[in-house]
Amino acid sequence: MMQFLAAIEQSGFSVWVRESNSLLAYPGVLFLHTFGMGVVAGISGLIALRILGCAREVPLADVRKMYPYMWAGFYLNTVTGIVLFVIDATTKIIDPVFYIKLAFIAAALLLMHRIDREVFGDPLLGKRPVQINGRMLAFATIVCWTGAITAGRLLAYVGPGVIASSGGK
Amino acid sequence: MNLSTLTHIHLLLNHFPTVGFGIGLGLFLVGLYVNSDPIKRASLGIFLIIALLSIPVYMTGKAAQRAIQEEPGVSSVLMETHQDAALTALVFMEITGLLAWLGLWQFRRVTHATKANLTAVLVLSLITAGLMTRAANLGGDIRHPEIRAAGADPSDTEWIRVASVAEFINTTNWAWPALETIHFIGLSMILGVALLINLRMLGVAKNISFSALHRLLPWGILGFGINVLSGFLFFITIPDQYTQNRSLHIKMILMMIAGLNILYFTMFEEPWRLGPGDNASTRSKIVTTLTVVLWIGVIYFGRMMPFIGNSF
Numbered sequence: 287m288m289q290f291l292a293a294i295e296q297s298g299f300s301v302w303v304r305e306s307n308s309l310l311a312y313p314g315v316l317f318l319h320t321f322g323m324g325v326v327a328g329i330s331g332l333i334a335l336r337i338l339g340c341a342r343e344v345p346l347a348d349v350r351k352m353y354p355y356m357w358a359g360f361y362l363n364t365v366t367g368i369v370l371f372v373i374d375a376t377t378k379i380i381d382p383v384f385y386i387k388l389a390f391i392a393a394a395l396l397l398m399h400r401i402d403r404e405v406f407g408d409p410l411l412g413k414r415p416v417q418i419n420g421r422m423l424a425f426a427t428i429v430c431w432t433g434a435i436t437a438g439r440l441l442a443y444v445g446p447g448v449i450a451s452s453g454g455k
Numbered sequence: 456m457n458l459s460t461l462t463h464i465h466l467l468l469n470h471f472p473t474v475g476f477g478i479g480l481g482l483f484l485v486g487l488y489v490n491s492d493p494i495k496r497a498s499l500g501i502f503l504i505i506a507l508l509s510i511p512v513y514m515t516g517k518a519a520q521r522a523i524q525e526e527p528g529v530s531s532v533l534m535e536t537h538q539d540a541a542l543t544a545l546v547f548m549e550i551t552g553l554l555a556w557l558g559l560w561q562f563r564r565v566t567h568a569t570k571a572n573l574t575a576v577l578v579l580s581l582i583t584a585g586l587m588t589r590a591a592n593l594g595g596d597i598r599h600p601e602i603r604a605a606g607a608d609p610s611d612t613e614w615i616r617v618a619s620v621a622e623f624i625n626t627t628n629w630a631w632p633a634l635e636t637i638h639f640i641g642l643s644m645i646l647g648v649a650l651l652i653n654l655r656m657l658g659v660a661k662n663i664s665f666s667a668l669h670r671l672l673p674w675g676i677l678g679f680g681i682n683v684l685s686g687f688l689f690f691i692t693i694p695d696q697y698t699q700n701r702s703l704h705i706k707m708i709l710m711m712i713a714g715l716n717i718l719y720f721t722m723f724e725e726p727w728r729l730g731p732g733d734n735a736s737t738r739s740k741i742v743t744t745l746t747v748v749l750w751i752g753v754i755y756f757g758r759m760m761p762f763i764g765n766s767f
Binding site for chain 2: 316323349442
């Protein structure tokens with residue numbers, strides 16, 4: 287396993303992303319990952335806030351139409367996240383913060399999926415207030431994205447990745 | 456931009472927080488006296504613009520300090536005092552700007568700003584005007600010894616001391632990562648709100664009226680406030696890695712324009728008339744798209760600060 291990770295970490299692609307002076311290499315990937323984070327966490331968070339009762343005049347049925355754009359942000363971050371993992375694979379794989387981040391993201395996505403089914407799939411959507419179950423899911427989503435962003439930032443400051451990272455203070 | 460250019464910008468912009476804010480305050484008082492909503496709204500708009508402009512005024516001040524600190528007759532204590540007084544004034548200025556925006560938002564939301572809001576803006580703007588004048592006077596003294604109060608030995612006894620804040624953040628190991636984290640959360644809030652408004656204007660989810668969407672604006676402004684605060688704490692902790700960072704200069708210019716765009720959503724009639732099912736005007740589409748593009752630019756040049764410049 288470690289051998290495989292070391293191999294992809296030393297591949298020509300990884301070396302280019304890590305060491306090229308081009309702004310399209312590591313800086314570009316890092317920017318796209320930050321942008322994707324803003325899209326997926328921003329839109330999810332606002333959907334959750336609407337379910338919790340903010341901006342009640344916004345019809346819930348229309349809020350659902352924002353889902354594809356949220357997923358687009360997520361897919362962008364899956365791709366850029368894989369690149370960021372590959373170039374630092376042997377370090378990330380032993381970093382507990384990395385697993386905490388992934389767990390928060392997985393939980394947030396599961397919650398967004400359940401909100402899609404249970405809140406937006408409610409045949410009485412818009413005709414009655416969102417049930418307590420739906421509001422719990424929304425609240426948990428916000429907690430999970432906050433956790434994911436926190437863990438993601440901490441990757442640069444705690445654990446084995448600190449020295450390898452160029453983003454940290 | 457080099458130190459000399461930045462110093463010129465400091466000397467040019469530093470009149471806005473005193474003169475410009477004074478005009479805003481005068482207009483606000485007239486608006487309250489004759490009870491005219493258009494005058495109140497105009498003055499709240501001025502407060503917001505001046506609060507935005509005060510950000511580069513403070514930041515370029517550091518460059519001005521570095522440009523002249525070696526010259527004979529320039530008192531470093533006086534510059535520190537000016538800087539600390541400026542930070543106190545800036546804190547009040549930004550809170551005033553935030554509440555002024557909230558007043559503008561309330562004019563839409565409930566057709567008038569609440570008494571509580573206008574009272575708070577009145578009290579804060581008077582305090583801010585006093586603090587800004589004081590900071591400006593201390594700043595003027597740096598290069599004009601002839602107008603300095605005779606016999607007054609400069610000593611830095613300001614209420615907020617930049618050096619103390621910087622020392623706290625520098626010596627507290629969780630402070631910087633915590634600020635980074637909330638800076639990213641604020642980023643997500645701003646981008647999320649900008650994107651949703653843009654998507655509505657472009658025709659996705661057309662059943663949402665602008666007045667409904669308007670209720671989401673405070674979340675974006677909250678994100679902006681969080682990021683101005685956390686961003687400033689970065690800046691005052693390690694100013695020298697930022698003052699001449701080219702990427703930060705571009706980021707700040709884009710942020711100013713993006714910040715001014717908020718006036719379109721709170722003061723203009725055009726977006727407000729957009730009902731459920733309506734097609735947005737071309738101008739609304741352009742302005743909201745531009746807002747998203749500007750914020751993406753802010754994120755880009757923020758992220759590039761270690762790579763285009765040398766800051767982390």
